């Protein structure tokens with residue numbers, strides 16, 4: 001696909017079939033991540049690819065956590081009309097169970113590089129999302145894993161790293177509508 005077509009076609013997918021992603025496509029996604037730019041060329045990321053029972057265990061950890069949660073989750077503001085963390089986590093749990101692949105993105109701890117490292121990881125996960133679109137795969141960035149980041153990192157054997165995000169990947173059984181995007185004149189200021 002042309003790059004511009006990929007940019008326009010990419011959507012966050014929340015309905016996945018259980019069809020497995022073949023190894024070559026998975027390799028292509030991770031190779032796209034590898035090529036991303038990073039602050040200081042630190043490449044501060046580790047991608048842990050989970051399938052089957054290991055993936056479902058991550059959903060289980062999240063499920064256990066919200067059983068005990070009240071209206072809000074630690075570190076989040078009160079639920080609002082626009083964003084309710086508990087219902088978002090519930091939906092994310094369902095998506096993680098349905099999608100055949102969950103990629104967890106971890107970061108080496110370093111106070112000095114915090115902001116740059118997060119931006120770098122953003123670049124890498126966008127590369128994955130775009131390459132997924134190119135390969136006719138659906139994807140969803142799932143930040144909701146952060147509420148249980150320590151438990152999940154320990155579960156997968158990386159308690160010395162910070163879990164930054166998850167990314168569900170698989171074949172989409174929907175073609176999501178194009179989400180609202182602000183107009184260019186509302187987000188750009190040109191000055192001379």
Ligand SMILES: Cc1cc2nc3c(=O)[nH]c(=O)nc-3n(C[C@H](O)[C@H](O)[C@H](O)COP(=O)(O)O)c2cc1C
Nearest residue numbers: 010011012013088092140141142143144145176179
């Ligand atoms: C950093 C980041 C975190 C996100 N976390 C979640 C999430 O936890 N759950 C979810 O359903 N969607 C999540 N999304 C997807 C956004 O909701 C989605 O990108 C947005 O609504 C725009 O839709 P689009 O991706 O189809 O353009 C996340 C997106 C980004 C960039």
